[in-house]
Amino acid sequence: MTEMLRLEGLVKRFDDLEVLKGIDLTVQKGETIVLLGASGSGKSTLLRCVNFMEVPSGGRVHLMGEPVGRDGRGAAISYSERDLVPIRARVGMVFQHFNLFPHMTVLQNVMEGPRTVLGLPRSECEARARKYLDKVGLGWKADAWPSHLSGGQQQRVAIARALAMEPEIMLFDEATSALDPELVGEVLDTIKELADEGMTLLIVTHELGFAYTVADRVLFLSAGRILEEGRPEEVLLAPREEQTQSFLRGHGRFRLPETPAQEQA
Amino acid sequence: MDYAWDFSAIVQYRGLLLVGLLNTFKLAAVCLVLGLAFGLPVGLMRYARSPWLNWPATAFVEVFRNTPVLVQIMWFFFAFPIISPFDINAFTAAALGLTLNTVAFSSEIYRAGIQSIAKGQWEAGKALGMTGKQQLTRVILPQALRRMIPAFMNRAIELVKMTSLASVIAYGELMHQAKTISTIAFNPIEMYTVVALIFFALIAPPALAVQRYEKSLERRG
Numbered sequence: 261m262t263e264m265l266r267l268e269g270l271v272k273r274f275d276d277l278e279v280l281k282g283i284d285l286t287v288q289k290g291e292t293i294v295l296l297g298a299s300g301s302g303k304s305t306l307l308r309c310v311n312f313m314e315v316p317s318g319g320r321v322h323l324m325g326e327p328v329g330r331d332g333r334g335a336a337i338s339y340s341e342r343d344l345v346p347i348r349a350r351v352g353m354v355f356q357h358f359n360l361f362p363h364m365t366v367l368q369n370v371m372e373g374p375r376t377v378l379g380l381p382r383s384e385c386e387a388r389a390r391k392y393l394d395k396v397g398l399g400w401k402a403d404a405w406p407s408h409l410s411g412g413q414q415q416r417v418a419i420a421r422a423l424a425m426e427p428e429i430m431l432f433d434e435a436t437s438a439l440d441p442e443l444v445g446e447v448l449d450t451i452k453e454l455a456d457e458g459m460t461l462l463i464v465t466h467e468l469g470f471a472y473t474v475a476d477r478v479l480f481l482s483a484g485r486i487l488e489e490g491r492p493e494e495v496l497l498a499p500r501e502e503q504t505q506s507f508l509r510g511h512g513r514f515r516l517p518e519t520p521a522q523e524q525a
Numbered sequence: 526m527d528y529a530w531d532f533s534a535i536v537q538y539r540g541l542l543l544v545g546l547l548n549t550f551k552l553a554a555v556c557l558v559l560g561l562a563f564g565l566p567v568g569l570m571r572y573a574r575s576p577w578l579n580w581p582a583t584a585f586v587e588v589f590r591n592t593p594v595l596v597q598i599m600w601f602f603f604a605f606p607i608i609s610p611f612d613i614n615a616f617t618a619a620a621l622g623l624t625l626n627t628v629a630f631s632s633e634i635y636r637a638g639i640q641s642i643a644k645g646q647w648e649a650g651k652a653l654g655m656t657g658k659q660q661l662t663r664v665i666l667p668q669a670l671r672r673m674i675p676a677f678m679n680r681a682i683e684l685v686k687m688t689s690l691a692s693v694i695a696y697g698e699l700m701h702q703a704k705t706i707s708t709i710a711f712n713p714i715e716m717y718t719v720v721a722l723i724f725f726a727l728i729a730p731p732a733l734a735v736q737r738y739e740k741s742l743e744r745r746g
Contacts, residue, residue, distance in 0.1 A: 363668050373653040376659055377655055
């Protein structure tokens with residue numbers, strides 16, 4: 261097994277607010293990890309520390325076996341933007357609000373990373389872009405503008421844009437939370453396909469059924485710590501912690517019955 | 526009121542007016558190009574978190590926004606040569622005043638335009654592995670510039686009008702030439718009417734074009 265990501269005592273503070281209070285986590289190549297937790301529990305911040313959208317306040321991040329940042333004075337680790345830029349290129353991220361570039365066509369959106377960041381020749385970028393657009397089933401929309409696509413299609417383009425960098429890890433930050441319910445499925449299918457192909461995934465989601473299906477491990481975060489961790493059937497079906505149980509109860513409060521109710525006479 | 530309008534002197538001195546028109550163009554063009562070019566770095570400095578960049582830019586913008594352009598032009602013509610080793614002619618003094626004024630106002634347009642782009646756009650570029658400069662030039666500016674066009678056009682129109690202030694330091698633009706002709710030919714009524722019409726003819730078409738563009742932006746949402 262190859263270790264892709266290791267977090268050691270990861271701490272993140274925003275001014276006085278400590279959002280992450282010491283996270284330890286190791287992710288192997290090909291693993292799919294789902295992060296659950298109430299809003300404010302720190303799951304998005306954790307994700308954003310992995311690709312250094314946020315710079316950690318303490319602890320250490322190891323990516324692909326290499327520690328990130330340089331040892332500074334004492335315990336402090338210094339991060340220079342120059343070191344972080346190439347790391348971000350190797351970790352893909354998909355956002356809640358897609359964040360496609362509205363001034364570029366779908367194809368140009370997907371070509372942009374390989375072209376500007378990797379500096380690949382235009383023809384190669386286009387071939388790559390078409391390959392990943394086909395993969396998310398949107399090759400036929402290559403020349404469309406993002407504003408002409410449905411939310412689900414936009415998010416699939418955003419996934420293709422991240423994949424075109426051929427990253428080693430993909431991060432999904434509530435990728436379906438902004439979508440109309442009927443569009444959620446197509447995006448989840450796309451993510452599941454990546455998981456089945458052996459991509460290493462870290463997923464923040466509120467879709468418990470999806471988490472159950474796709475995850476190798478589920479982590480439940482509370483107040484900046486990993487409160488509970490295990491296989492999906494353990495954490496989702498037989499949670500040990502009171503907080504996990506109440507979180508899951510909150511999500512499952514209203515369910516459709518398994519069989520249609522008899523019509524009232 | 527039976528005033529007999531007589532435009533014959535203006536026809537006679539049309540050469541002087543043409544020189545004035547060209548000088549007006551020259552002054553406006555120089556100030557617009559320099560003002561927009563230096564406005565971007567100043568606007569970015571205003572956006573910077575470091576006080577070493579932010580503070581001087583803010584001070585500059587506030588000084589030039591909060592003093593009259595006429596005073597700035599007079600100052601560069603009369604005061605600046607005394608406190609500096611440079612000799613300065615009327616064109617340079619007017620160009621300095623108007624350019625710095627345009628830098629100050631356009632830097633605010635750049636800043637507001639850049640800030641109007643959603644934070645997620647910077648983040649998307651950053652997450653792909655773009656440097657800060659690439660995020661700005663590939664993602665942010667292409668979107669922001671489109672929104673800034675009406676504001677820049679208004680600035681350009683304002684600038685063309687402000688060039689007439691250079692007449693007070695005897696720079697031979699349209700207004701100054703008109704003053705000269707009216708002194709020679711005793712025809713201020715006709716002369717300033719014609720100057721007003723020339724400015725209107727210069728400015729009205731682009732101003733209407735801007736209004737149309739703004740409406741089309743609104744429609745597109």
